[in-house]
Each structure stands twice: as C-alpha cells, then as structure tokens.
Amino acid sequence: MHRRTLFAALAAPALFPAAGRAQGTWPDRPIRFVVPFAPGGTTDIMARVLAPRMTAGLGVSVVVENRGGAGGTVGHEIVVRAPADGYTIMLGHIGTLGVNPSLYPRLSFDPVEGVAPVSMVALVPNILAVHPRVPARNLQELLAIARQRPGELTYGSAGNGSAAHIAAAALGHAAGVDWTHVPYRGSGPMANDLVAGQIDFTMTGGTVVMPLVRDGRLRALGVSSAQRMRAAPEIPTIAEQGVPGFETTQWYCVVTTAGVPAPVIARLNAEVRRAMTDAEVQARLAAEGAEAAPGTPEELGRTIRAEVARWADVVRRTGMRAE
Template identity: 60%
Template structure:
C-alpha cells in the first residue's frame, strides 16, 4: 500500500470516531480525577466547575478523589486511562509543573502524557498561622522563624503540593528554616492546623478564607503581587518586607493524550463560557480564585513555562520526597 493510500485509509477509519465524539459526546458520565483527598482547592474547584459542566452538557461530571504520593498516583491513573473524552484531571502547579522534577522515577512523562484542555483559575496562596503563634504579620513571622530555626512547622497537602512549593520559595526568599509536615491532602492538613497540631501553612484561598473569617486562623500575607479584592485587608507578602515575592498556584483540566480534538474543543468552549459567566466567576473571586480561561494551546505553553520555573526551584532547594 502506498503512503498516500495508507493515509487516506487511516483518515477514513478515523472519521467515524471523530464524528461520534463531536456529535454525541458525552453520552455517559464523565470522570474528573482530583489527585488529592477532598477539601483542598483542587477538589473545591473541580466540584464547582463539574456541577456547571453537568448542567450545560446533560451528563454527570463525577469527581473522583485519588490521593497519594503528592498527586502522582491519581495523575498516573489518568495518564493510563482511555483517551475517549470520559476521563479528565484537574491538574495544578504541583502535579503538572513541580512533580516532574521532584519525583525522578515517574512511570510516565508529564510533558507528553496529557492533552491540555483549559486553564481554569489562578489562586493566590495565603500565609496563615494558628492563633497560638506569636506573630501578627509577615515581618514578625520571619523574625520568629529566624530566632527559632526549624521550630515552626508548616503543613502541606503533600510533597510537591502548592503549599509545599510556595513555602519553599518563601524560605529561599527570606532565609528562614521551617519544618515541613506533608499530609495526604489539604483537608487533613487543615484539620490539624485548626487544631494547633501544626503551626502554619501557605495555601490557596478556597480552604483558607472560611476559617480565617471565623477567627480560627490568622492571615499574615498573600503570595500574589496585588491584594485580593475579596480579602483586601490582608497585605501581600511583597509589601510586607519581601519585595517581589510571588508564588501563586493554578488549576486546569487536562485529558489523556490522544483525546479527540472535538471533545477537547467542546469542553474548552463550555468551560470558558462558564468561567466568564455571572454564576461561577463571582463565586471563585469570593474564595480568592481568579478565572483564567484560554485556548488549549495557551494552557500548554503555560504548563511548559511553569515546569521550567518551578523545576529550577526544586533543584535549587534540593527538594526530595519525604
């Protein structure tokens, strides 16, 4: 068979599958894997967007939590799932940008295992402490940590999580020595922080702002370069003695590589409409998240740039999975 005839044959065989994907997808429930336990920003955003997609597309969008190993267990499961449009993952800075460098023996290549679908939101991290910590602002926290190196413990949702990498960046910028306590997800970590078992964290607004507003935690600073409109009373870390400091996290949908392009485009179109609409966008903003939709290609370029940026931080800090 000549190359031309072989190409035509492949195109003819592929056409019905693409037509079905474009014309009838979804005709059964769609799974959104969150590679962490319930309660963290990844889970909160996945459930909020999934509920809107379910209403828009007429099929259940079921969130499945598969936590463990800093998100690598759930991420690997998605990488090995059928590329049929019925498995998605809510990826984030840790699973897509940090883990490829942090975990050096992954059985899959994050750079080639997924098709980017859409960047969902960016979320500023908030540095918070338990009320028993004698620090009222970022400067006092830095002074306390320097006076007692290694005595302040901070929690994260696991090695390579957004809280972990943000606090490492903060430690590098300020020269403080903090003790990292990794958990199997943000939810369990928040429970221990509120109970006073650990003393601090720096993670996204969705799980942080409610206990701050209830007086259960004390907010010291925000990791973005500008204050949050929904929490304007909290100063930025950059304006609190760490000039230029920025360590925001982000979240976006990806699919197993080879997922039909019409499916990716449809999800992108619907999610973009939802994220820029009047129902979800204000809700995200109230929780410290900023909707950031764009094309699949722009999300792919963003992931590559973030992988390079945070990979350098991992190497500089000589980070290892605990």
C-alpha cells in the same frame, strides 16, 4: 471543612464524532473527573464547581473522583493511562503539572506529555495563615521566630508537591529561613490539624483558609500575589513585607489523556469556558480570593511548559524534595 454550595446547570449539549467510531456521538456515557487530592482542598472545590455545569452542558454526568496520594501522582497516572477517548479528565494544578516533573523525576509515566491541555480554570493566591498561638502578627515577626528557632516552625500542606509545599518552601528560600514541612493527604486534614494547633502555619489557597481566618480560627499574615486580594485588601502581600519580587500564585486547569481527538478537546474546552465565564461562578470565586481564567488549550500548553522550567529551577535551588 464545610463544603461549598454548588451551582445550577446551563447550556445544551452539542454533538461530535466519538473517537474510534464511525457512528454515534460524544459524549454518550459519564465522564470521570479525577481530583488527585483528598476532598476539602482547593483542587476538590474547583472540580465540584465545574462538574455540575459541565454535566448540564454535555448532557452526561461528570463525576468527581478523589484519587489522592504521592503529591497527586496517583490520580495523575490514572489520567495518563486512560483510553484516549475524553472520558477521563483531571483538575490539574501548579503542583501536579508544574512542579512534580522535577520533584518526582523517576515517575513511570510522563506527567506533561502524557496529558492533553483543555483549559485553564482559575488563579488562586496563596495565603500565609498561622495558628493563633503563634505570636507573629506579620511576616517579619514570623521570620524572626524562624531565625531564632531554625527548623522548629512547622507548615502543613496537602502533600508533597502541593501548592502549599511549593509556596512555603519558596518563601523560606527567598527569606533565608528553615522551617519543617508536614505533608498531609489533602488540604482538609491539614486545615483540621492547623486549627487544632498540631502545626504552626500553612501557605495555601484562600478557598481553604479564608473561612477559617474570618471565623478567627487562623490569623492571615500575608498573600503571595503581586497585588492585594480584592476580597481581603487588609492582608498585605509577601513582597511588601520585605521579600521583594516574591509571587507564587496557584493555577488550576483541566487536562485529559494525550491523544484525545481535537474535536473532543474543543468540546471540553467550550464547556469549561462556559462555566468559568458565568457571572455567578466568577462572583463566588472572587469571594474566596480566586480569579476565573479560562483560555485555549494552546495557551494552557504554553503555561505548563513555562511553569515546568520555572519550578525545575526552584526545586534545584531550594533542595525541595518528596519526603
């Protein structure tokens, strides 16, 4: 997987009282930016788009640290258990914050109450992409193969609870077919095996698969958003191919440890929003099928709660589990 070119810096730092100190400023040392998945996936790409801009605005290094494992719960726990000082943040997404509370009901930490919302970052439609050896040229042909050979088609994901796991399991349930999940330790290794023909398909973000589709190494059959992507209008939606109402759009956000003082969260939010409203960043994301969607901590908190409820029902109905 080739890496994305990251963007130049902007913005000057402002000062806020540091947590637990009578004097001084925040931030006054590097900030740890945890990505709970391996390098190469959409979560990693988003964090590496944000980090240089936040570094420039905050005046301290924002250092991306990949801590994958157990569907994102390894990196997630690091953030929950960090000191509540704002020096540890995470690039969370639909899986870690929306699905994992139901997929991993016995976690030793609270995945929702243990973090403080900072800002939504972006929305990313899932693209259903198959290896060229799979004969299907559209969704209905893929579903026909799945019905003829129950459980034989394999789909890859970045791990249990990842966006690709969620999307493909939900599609299988909606369409009434069975296919087999193959979890990886990140989207990069998964994409490599898909290109090599070790698995049949994936259903993940355009930032991962669109370069491979454009190179002819994968074939795109559908997109999970309600409307076609502006960057690839030739790819039909899942809904218009016989699965009415189907929509599973990934969302990505920044969170920090619960208990971080409000002024620090406000500063982090300002820097995320500054980065994501930059025209160059938006254009680059749009080219990959992503839409910048920064907002307030309160808006993100409401989204997380709504998504936890939504995906608890999906996990129950599909029987989705952490293999």
